[in-house]
Amino acid sequence: MSEPSPQPATTHPAEGSAPAGSPEQDGLPADFLRGASAAAQSAARQFSAELLCFGPGVEVILAAVAAEPDEPRLQLLAAILQLYALDPAGQRQASVHLAAAKAASGCLDRFGRELLEALSPWQAGEYGLALLRLELLCVSHREALLPLKLIEWLCFCRGQELHGPRLLERSQQLAQVFPDHPDRLAIGSFALELCGCLEEARALAEAAIAARPDNAWADHTLSHWALRSGRLEEGLCQQQGRCHTWVRTSAGLRVHNLWHLALLHLALGDGLAAEAVLDELLAGALPEHGLLPTGELIDLIALGWRLELVGRRQENLWERLRPHLGERSSEPLLPFLAVHYAWLLGRSGDQPALAKLLAGGERLAGAPGLETSWSWASGGLELVRGVGAAAAGRRGEACAVLVPQGGRLRFGGGSDAQVQVLSQTLDWLERQGCA
Numbered sequence: 001m002s003e004p005s006p007q008p009a010t011t012h013p014a015e016g017s018a019p020a021g022s023p024e025q026d027g028l029p030a031d032f033l034r035g036a037s038a039a040a041q042s043a044a045r046q047f048s049a050e051l052l053c054f055g056p057g058v059e060v061i062l063a064a065v066a067a068e069p070d071e072p073r074l075q076l077l078a079a080i081l082q083l084y085a086l087d088p089a090g091q092r093q094a095s096v097h098l099a100a101a102k103a104a105s106g107c108l109d110r111f112g113r114e115l116l117e118a119l120s121p122w123q124a125g126e127y128g129l130a131l132l133r134l135e136l137l138c139v140s141h142r143e144a145l146l147p148l149k150l151i152e153w154l155c156f157c158r159g160q161e162l163h164g165p166r167l168l169e170r171s172q173q174l175a176q177v178f179p180d181h182p183d184r185l186a187i188g189s190f191a192l193e194l195c196g197c198l199e200e201a202r203a204l205a206e207a208a209i210a211a212r213p214d215n216a217w218a219d220h221t222l223s224h225w226a227l228r229s230g231r232l233e234e235g236l237c238q239q240q241g242r243c244h245t246w247v248r249t250s251a252g253l254r255v256h257n258l259w260h261l262a263l264l265h266l267a268l269g270d271g272l273a274a275e276a277v278l279d280e281l282l283a284g285a286l287p288e289h290g291l292l293p294t295g296e297l298i299d300l301i302a303l304g305w306r307l308e309l310v311g312r313r314q315e316n317l318w319e320r321l322r323p324h325l326g327e328r329s330s331e332p333l334l335p336f337l338a339v340h341y342a343w344l345l346g347r348s349g350d351q352p353a354l355a356k357l358l359a360g361g362e363r364l365a366g367a368p369g370l371e372t373s374w375s376w377a378s379g380g381l382e383l384v385r386g387v388g389a390a391a392a393g394r395r396g397e398a399c400a401v402l403v404p405q406g407g408r409l410r411f412g413g414g415s416d417a418q419v420q421v422l423s424q425t426l427d428w429l430e431r432q433g434c435a
């Protein structure tokens, strides 16, 4: 499976002067921002460009929308930022932004209206419907890369490996328009990895790095490639040689790439080195005030979880992370997130909080809507229950609940590397004995 033959690279026109339909390097179509203030255009384009590479400057959109609350295009983009937070506060804030965008939707062009139609079900937890609409947006606006980036995230929400072919198809379609775009190449490389096209994924990730040497998302593909192909020493060496560039990416991606680096240590049997990465992450990632963002929290839990599965107990970790859960533990959004919260709560011995987490999952499993049949009611709830039982030491219950779900481990969300912890937990339970 290869990239379509690239057409001659297009020239990026001056900002704001591109005719409709010409490719924009920052991810947004030219017409979308027509008539907006110069400040709004600048913030919107910066936000989009930063999101495409998981850069550190996405929060520019919050100040911009606060300054121009009547600008629906800023409201839409601010909603995206909040949806990426994957927490209840972000969900509520996204709802406010989307309501404001809807109230002024008469000012939106077709791209803006279709984006609003995709973000609304996303905010409501209907990820499958949102994904379909973003795929249509991708088809109708091939000059814009932002929908492809959003598709990548929704694929993560619904199980990234299972949705790899959909991401790959959209990425390859846009390869004709953006043959050399470093972020399109990075997304395409990850899609190839998710589909198991490992050497093609590696080649495209290297092309993405050649197109822009600071490309932490392409490094991320290479880490996935190393883990899945078993080229562990080579991958570890490569990542160690690249990690100095991650200071210029978002905190979330830096933590995630270091988490991947720790996985390579673990796969090589070096639990001590993986633990050293965890210590480094704890020293740098825990905020003095407020809660850890969801992505960082998940990665820290996952690393401690995996270390415990190989016999390295992490009692202090659970004490330190427990206060960071906040209301996420009763409003878990995705089964993939909830299994991590369940491990943390089970290992903390906090049965009342674990019961609240399960009650939150039960509400989602019983909610009307298309998404219910995909994840929560079709195994997601059992995954959370089983992981919570395993973490709390109730191995018999954990086995009884988790073993029948073996075929659905990838349906609750997360990437191929991330959901590996579930199959590792099943293996661990079998080693420990289910009685």
Ligand SMILES: [Fe+2]
Pocket (backbone or CB within 6 Å): 220, 224, 256, 260, 415, 417
């Ligand atoms: Fe990853």
